[in-house]
Amino acid sequence: MSTLAQDPSAVIVMTVSDPSPKWFxxxxxxxxxxxxxxxxxxxxxxxxxxxxxxxxxxxxMFYHAFQNTNMIRLFRNDWSYVGWENFATIFQSERFTDSLQNLVLYLTFGTGVEVLLGTIIALILYEVVKSNALRTVILILVVLPMMLPPSIVGVLWKFLLTPSNGAVNHALLNLGLISTPIEWFNAGISLWSIIIADVWNWTALPLLIIYSGRVSLPPAIYEAARVDGASGWKTLTRITLPMLKEVIAIAFIVRFMDAFKFVDLVYVMTSGGPAQSSELPAYIAFQRGIREFNIGEAAAYSIVIFAFSAIIITLFLKYLKKVLKSQSIA
Amino acid sequence: MARLSIEGLCKGWDFPVLDELDLQVEEGEFFIVVGPSGAGKTTLLRLVAGLETADAGRILLNGEDVTTVPPYQRGIAMTFESYALYPNMTVFKNIASPLVARKLDRHTIEQKVTAVAKLLQIDHLLDRKPGEISGGQKQRTALGRTLVADPKAYLLDEPISHLDAKIRHELREQFQTLEALHTVGTLYVTHDYSEALALGDRIGVMGGGKLVQTGTPRELFDFPSHAFVAQQLGQPGINLLMTSLTEDGGKTYLRSRDGNLKLILDEEQRQRLNGRSNAEVLLGIRPQHIRILAPRQKAPAKHQMVDARIEQFQPLGSMGIAITRAHGIDLKALTPPEAAHIGAQEVRLAIFSPAFHLFDPISGKRI
Structure with a gap:
């Protein structure tokens, strides 16, 4: 400070002749x-x-999928090579084929409904709700479930769906829609309970993706459609949906990838039961490995799931690339 | 009866975009609205199209009040500045869209679309999507969609402003030759004065939410009713200088307020300024009315000589722009491009005085 006060020109010299400070x-x-x-x-x-x-x-994991590793052998360090035996066990077990069936159901009715509902709500929110404030409030409300940890969601829905005196049955009975309480956690229904909870939990994600996609569509195109005389339905089916196709596909892929590793709600709500009727492949891998210590077989399960999801997602991405290329975006 | 007439059209109350605008497009007329960006040109088109609602005033198409009629029932067709093509549809489907919306049969649609595509020379692109064609081709597609609709009036919003110069000239020619645009009535909006002068049967210069002047291109260029109109038309822009009227030795001069430039007025101009002695006058001189004289060259008839100094010279191929300084006043002059006036040079300017534009400095109106 004192030197600067003595010589004011020093400041100017520093700032003008040497604009970059020394420490660079x-x-x-x-x-x-x-x-x-x-x-x-x-x-x-x-x-x-x-x-x-x-x-x-x-x-x-890849190594142990071909070994007969279990917890004891792992600690004793004496596992041995068994070839494709673990995979054979998996593909021959009914437990696996049943869980695959469940997965297909979950993908169509869980992920599918989430994307469908997300699209519908997103478009209603954009086209019908005109007040910005109301739109924000609705968006926040819709997004809330997504912010809860899955375990909490599981417990919450377990309570809501409790057959005797659960809120859902109570409401349905009072509305006269059913005469006897639905046994939400019986075989055959318990998977649907999980799907309902999952739809509640995750619909907001595709909704947000598709809503932002709709927001970014150029308004001039809609004005051209109005001048052309396109009806509301035609505008939706010929312009909005085709232009949102890629965005919807992306929302689907995001949920799809999650579906393959979907364990949490199954674990919390039904533990795969009753009698393994609501199990998904990832849940079996978790059961076999972490619960029953059959590490070799669990590793093989993981590889099977990995292969399935890799194939399907590669196909998806290929499709997406083709679509984007045809519109010369990518 | 006019094709399209607009009466007292208003949009926006606190900061009016359009303020009691009146406009008439006659049968078969190509009417161009030109004005600086933000003047409300696009708003005007959108109101006529029905994409926005008027706050006051009426819009009549063929004598029928359409002010509150929804867009597609008005029977107009519009091209958008951004083309607004449907990216997921082919060129064919894009052009066909107004016909499809009217539920015409497939055979008629195909016939009409191919005819229009041929006319616009895009018939080889019908299977492509908008992402796969060039900007000029996109514009032709958008134009095709407009032409095929066979409307009561065409609305074109800066259709060629965003294309590169060569294609712009090609399309400009096309606008002149497209019969359809000259049979019903076309309202064309642009910020490019040369487009307006080249294409318009009549031009309206827009400013302050109104049409400041309407008329044929020559009328507007040669007799601008307002200094604003004179400023809008012409490149390089008109030289505007503030002057005051002075009498000296039986002659009437305009003396520039800054600097010391003195220009003599002729009898006719003096008549016009009668009763304004010592008043201020806004003087406009178009750059093409200022010539740079060669050394020892005599001033041509009706020209006044002024000493000046060349400050800057831009050769532009077919012409050159010289920015000169005469007695403390900057004057732009159009010159032949060969004249290499590089560096500061002392020259003499010859100014064609009968082409002086005189404006009232306060109202801006022509005197």
Whole structure:
């Protein structure tokens, strides 16, 4: 401070002749901003973390899928190679084929309904609700369930669907829609209970994706449609939906990928029961590995799920790329 | 009876975009509205199309009041500045869309669309999607969609402003030759004065939410009723200088307020300024009425000589623009492009005085 006060020109010299402060450049030979090890460390730490929690376990899984590893053998270090035996066990078990059936049901009626409902609500929200404030309030309300942890959602719906005196049965009985309480957690119905809870939990995600897609469609096209004389229905089916096709596909893929690793609600609400009737493949893998310590078979399950989802998602992405290319977006 | 007539049209109360605007497009007329961006040109078109509702005033199509009629029942067709093509449909379907909405049979649609596509030279692109064609082709497609609708009036919103110069000229020619646009009535909006002068049967210059002046291109260019109109038309823009009227030795001069430029008025101009002695006058001189004289060249008839200095010269291919400074006043002059007036040079300017535009400095109106 004192030197500046003595020589005001010093300030000007510093700011004019040397606009870049000294700390951006090295003083002597090196012109590095930071030492050499810093970028390595910054990139290296995440890479190491990734190795530790993703890549190493994946390799480990692929290895043990072909071993007869269980918990005891794992600790004794005496597992041995069994070839494709684990996979054979899986594909021969009825438990697996049943769970595949459940998965197909869940994908069509869970994920499918979520995307369908999301699309409908998003478009109603955009086209029908004209007040911005009301729109915001509705969006917040709709998004709330998505913010709850799945375990809480599971417990919540378990309460709501309790056959005797659960809120849902109570309401249905009072409305006269049913005469006897629905046994929500009986075989054959329990999967549907999970699907209902999942739809409640996740509809908001496709809704948000599709809503933002609708917002970004150019208004001039809709004005052209009005001048052309296109009806509301035609505008929806010929303009809005075709233009949202990719966005809807993306929303579907996002939910689809989640569906393959969907375990939490099954675990909390039914534990796969009764009698394994509401199990999904990922839940069996979890059961076999973490609960029953049959690590080899669980690893094989994981690979099967991985392969299924990889194939389907690759097909999806291929389709998406084709669509985007035809509109010369990608 | 006019094709399209607009009476006292208003939009917006606190900050009016359109303020009691009147306009008439006659049968078969190509009417161009030109004005700076933000003047409300597009709003005017959108009101005529029915995409926005008027706050006051009437819109008549063929004598029928359509002010509150929904867009598609008005029988108009509009092209949009952004083309507004349906990206998921082919060029064919895009052009066909107004016909499909009217539920015409497939054979008629096909006939009409191919005819229009041929006319616009896009018949080889009918299977492509808008993402796969160029900007000029997109504009032709949008134009095709408008032409095929066979409307009572065409509305064109800056249809060629965003295309590159070469295609713009091609399409400009096309607008002149397209018969349909010259048989019913076309309202064309642009900010490009040269488009307006080249294409318009009549032009309206828009400013302050109204049409400041309407008339044929020549009328507007040669006799602008307002300094604003003179400013809007012409590139480079008109030289406007504030002057005051002075009498000296039996002659009437306009003396520039800044600097010391003195220009003599002729008898006719003096008559016009009668009773305004010592008043202020806004003087407009078009750049093409200022010539740079070669050394020792005599001033042509009816020209006045002024000493000046060339500050800047832009050769533009077919012409050159010289920015000169004469007695402290900047004057732009159009010159032949070969005249290499590089660097500061002392020259003499010859100014064609009969083409002076005189405006009232306060109201801006022509005197």
């Amino acid at each position: 450049t090295g003083r002597k030979k090196s012109t590095l901003i930071v030492a050499r090890w810093v970028p390595l460390a910054l990139v290296g730490l995440p890479v190491l973390t990734l190795l530790a929690i993703v890549i190493y376990p994946t390799i480990w």
